[in-house]
Amino acid sequence: MSATNKQVATSSLADQSLASLMAIFDSRDVVLGDDALPYAVDESRALVPQPSAVVFPRTHEQVVDLMHWARSNKVPLVPSGGRTGLSGGACAGANEVVVSMEKMNRILDFDPISGLVRVEAGVVLETLQEYCTERGWYYPVDYASKGSAQMGGAVATNAGGIRVLKFGMTRDWVAGIKAVDGAGETLDIDRCLVKDNSGYSVKDLLVGSEGTLAIVTEITFRLTRPLEHQHTLLVGIHDLDHMVDVFGKARDLAQMNAAEFFSESAVRVVTELHGLKSPFHEHYPFYLLLEYDEAGLDIDTLAEVFDGLDVIVSRNEKQKEYIWSLREWISSSINAQKPYKNDVACRISHIKEWLHDLESGLNAVNPAVNFIWFGHLGDGNVHINVLPSPDMARVAFDVLHERFDQVITEIASQYHATISAEHGVGVLKKDMLPGMLSDAEMTIYRKIKRVFDPDGILNPGKLFDS
Secondary structure (H helix, E strand, O other), X not given: OOHHHHHHOOOOOOHHHHHHHHOOOOHHHEEOHHHHHHHXXXXXXXXXXXXXXXXXXXXXXXXXXXXXXXXXXXXXXXEEOOOOOOOOOOOOOXXXXXXXXXXXXXXXXXXXXXXXXXXXXXXXXXXXXXXXXXXXXXXXXXXXXXXXXXXXXXXXXOOOOOOHHHHOOHHHHEEEEEEEEOOOOEEEEOOOOOOXXXXXXXXHHHOOOOOOOEEEEXXXXXXXOOOOOEEEEEEXXXXXXXXXXXXXXXXXXXXXXXXXXXXXXXXXXXXXXXXXXXXXXXOOOEEEEEEEEXXXXXXXXXXXXXXXXXXXXXXXXXXXXXXXXXXXXXXXHHHHHOOEXXXXXXXXXXXXXXXXXXXXXXXHHOOOOEEEEEEEHHHOEEEEEEEOOOOOOXXXXXXXXXXXXXXXXXXXXXXXXXXXXXXXXXXXXXXXXXXXXXXXXXXXXXXXHHHHOOOOOEOOOOOOXX
């Protein structure tokens, strides 16, 4: 937007505050009015967007200046990455200034001896992966939104994805962080050592803090060597008992990279929408997707484990892509139906009873709803998707969401599970959080928040109410 257009755009900021904000940034890097609205929501659409402005810092120093401006003017800030989150962590609905990191998108340094790469927070995951691959390295945390998800957001939510079973979460790959806390102080935690037991890990505290403690400007990531050839398998599963049993036997065959599951209802939606064929002649209640490193996988032993089962073993890249598409396209295929979504996890050994109790509990709220189940079986992470029946009014379905939250929280507590496996807490789950944590833990959370953000200006109303 041009400077001329900005002068006529509306903002809730006082003239003096807006003038001092404009002094920090180039005119191209401040957006007001309707042009700001897309930057104030993530994929959850948890809040009606109402930002006072969006700013696009290009340097760490600008973020420092912005933080001091926000404290002086008592204006809250909402950090924003690729806005692919599903819990409302990047939504601005109360005249906050949104801090979009998309113009801080440089790859700053590559250290092939140590296997490290330093990037700005706005670098997109897919860009990082391509950069590393070209240099013989691999950044292994991978998920479906990699074409738009930014690395600052990945750190803020401790993103997981499809190969957590082998590679862990984002936190496991963060070697260093540079950030600005709510007091405007620079936190340069970038020793990047494999062994460093010098007290508390502030770095690890910032990972997963959802922009409530500091705005991350740079991250140094650890890298690994690229994946060798993999075998991808799809197995038809008769029931949940069968799924857990097959997984237990299959896990010991060789190095397993991923173990995903999804229901027949999920397969039906994907195949019908995208014109794909069904994987088997017979329809199964569940499907199990397994990925192995090719090295060390004994085909004869594999045949013994899956004897008598319907199994597809990928023979080429096209088959592999087909199998993965059945899993990775589920979420986008059902978004038009506006399902109730939740992201939970429990121990794998409890998953059969837990899923049964979840479905029974949610059905008790309204027996007319339908379910699409999928998730990361290898780490116990389930994505709950509840859809209205075709004849259910939208308003009638939406009013059920609060009760769904209550049921999930109650059952999660019974199983020592979590109400947020990888999507964060944000706005949508903050009322569920006290059901998972003790009063002592919530007190510690609030004390930590005050230390990093004494004026409460960083992403207020996310995680918990200060």
